[in-house]
Amino acid sequence: MTRVLLVDDDPDIRNLIAYALSDEGYQVDEAADGLAALEIADRRRPDIIILDMKMPRMDGWQFARLYRERYDQQAPIIVVTAAYDVADRAADINSESYLSKPFDLATLIERVAAVAMKYPRIQ
Amino acid sequence: MNVITGTSYPAPLLPAANWDNPDSNSHTVQFYRDDAFLLDDLSRFIGSALGAGDAGVVIATKEHRENLAERLGSRGLDVAMAVARGRYISLDAADTLSRFMVDGRPDAQRFNVVVGGVLTRAEAAVKGGNAGVAAFGEMVALLWAEGQLDAAIQLEQLWNDLARMHVFELHCAYPMSLFGHSGDSAPIERIFAVHSHVIPAESYTELTTEQERLRAITLLQQKAEALETEIEARKKAQRSLTRRNRQLHDAVVARDQFLSVAAHELKTPITSLRGFAQLLLRNIERKQEIPEERLASAFKVIEEQTGKLNHLILRLLDSAQIEAGKLQIEPVRVDLPQLVRSVLAQQQACACNRVVFDGPEHLEATVDPVRFEQVITNLVDNAIKFSPEETIVKVALEQKAGGIVRLSVTDYGIGVPPDQREAIFDRFHQAHGVRHLSGMGLGLYISREIIELHGGSIRIEEPEHPGSRFVVTLTKARRQRRARITADRENMA
Secondary structure (H helix, E strand, O other): OOOOEOOOHHHHHHHHHHHHHHOOEEEEEEEEHHHHHHHHHOOOOOEEEEOOOOOOOOHHHHHHHHHHOOOOOOOOOEEEEEEOOHHHHHOOOOOOOOEEEEOOOOHHHHHHHHHHHHHOOOO | OOOOOOOOOOOOOHHHHOOOOOOOEEEEEEEEEEEEHHHHHHHHHHHHHHHOOOEEEEEEHHHHHHHHHHHHHHHOOOOHHHHOOOOOEEEEEHHHHHHHHHHHEOOHHHHHHOOOOOHHHHHHHHHOOOOOOEEEEEEEHHHHHHHOHHHHHHHHHHHHHHHOOOEEEEEEEHHHHOEEEEEEEHHHHOOOOOOEEEEEOOOOOOOOOOOHHHHHHHHHHHHHHHHHHHHHHHHHHHHHHHHHHHHHHHHHHHHHHHHHHHHHHHHHHHHHHHHHHHHHHHHHHOOOOOOOHHHHHHHHHHHHHHHHHHHHHHHHHOOOOOOOOOOOOEEEEEHHHHHHHHHHHHHHHHOEEEEEEOOOOOOOEEHHHHHHHHHHHHHHHHHHHHOOOOOEEEEEEEEEEHOOOEEEEEOOOOOOOOOHOOHOOOOOOOOOOOOOOOOOOOHHHHHHHHHHHOOOEEEEEOOOOOEEEEEEEEEOOOOOHHHHHHHHHHOOO
């Protein structure tokens, strides 16, 4: 089963995406910030990462940098942010794809499915 | 009468070496406003020279030369004959100028060849007797009109130098329109300095008696005085406009920034509201059973996020009312500690920071309970928002002498930089920038307005520890409301 690591400081958004993706058959791990996300990634290697950028403690940029330093085999990242310059931010961290908030749930699911098709599972 | 012709004239404006005999070698400058005046004067000057058997040299614009020839003719002079005999030499100013100008400066040697040559020819035509040469030139005025002030003065000097070798009476003319700015006083004095005689423009020279001239001078002095005053007033108005312009520009920048912040603030609630609606719709369309827990989450999101939206809208409305001067309060007798405790009870349910209250059991004051609660909520919300989770927030209420009530909210958070302590109460101002946490920059602005409507004041204090302390002071007597806005309007005027 494809494992998605969902990193967002808004619990409602995490809940929403987790419900939607588990309906589609993904296994979803949730983290409220970059630091928590690194800990989870250590224990259960994700196949896909959905990443918010603006978060307390450790933001999306820092997480992406540390994650890429730490692992040779890397999961593709989908940036989901309310920032107006979402494309630039996605490019900053060399992400696979991006979505701006508010997003359509269907688009998010399609995006995740497309990325899952393109990349082999890590485990 | 002697006042004018006697000692009160300034010392003669003669460049020392060149003017050994100013009577025969005078160099006069004539100012004029109207071409007709210049041409009248010029036809008199050249006409009487030619009439007396002297030679005339005119280096002028095409228009002036043609006009002059016409006027000389109507004075009964045979211009063609004078030209044929070499007694009247008329040259184009721009053309003559181009023959001795080198790199934007009059070349002395070329000038002597060109202009000196003309004078020699004129002298030769009237050789013998006491005949002299009357010359008129406006090449200097052409240079001046092109902004080549230095070149014009140099040219005037070259004419003066030429007086060492030739005997001639020279007239120059400058239109007054070349000196229409207040900064033209110094340059015009440079022109005075290279001439032996200065003839003012027609508004002065047309006057016939000394009394008329004295009155004219007095009027000019009055005009100068009035202009100085007006210039000062305009400078002041200009400064005030510049200041106002800057304020307006800042206001527009703040508003634009606010719009993007407000849009950002709306994104979060809309994202979850829309997302949960789409999630449930998907489930229904697929005829999936919706677990109760998921439904509960959805409704909780709807309830909370619409609450946030409602809060945003209310604050926007408050802000609009304040700007329109329509925000009103309805003060009644209220037990303040009870009001504070009820606010804190709502806060405790959701905040991770411990909020402690220090105050008397009862303390009555006349405030609008809804609006005052809004202020306390705003201050405590801010304290929590800008503090680490483990720190406490202190709310203190005390009665001071003279019926003064003091409410303070102290936190151990990131504090407010000293340079932001005034601006923090401005509309749309966010002390910690757009990227830090959330908010529209309206809370403190609205709080200050509410407190001032109560006749009180709100300010920020630096506590003895890191963090910030906001202090609300209420006095018994309600002060004049809207004082601040009135003052702002006065500053604009």
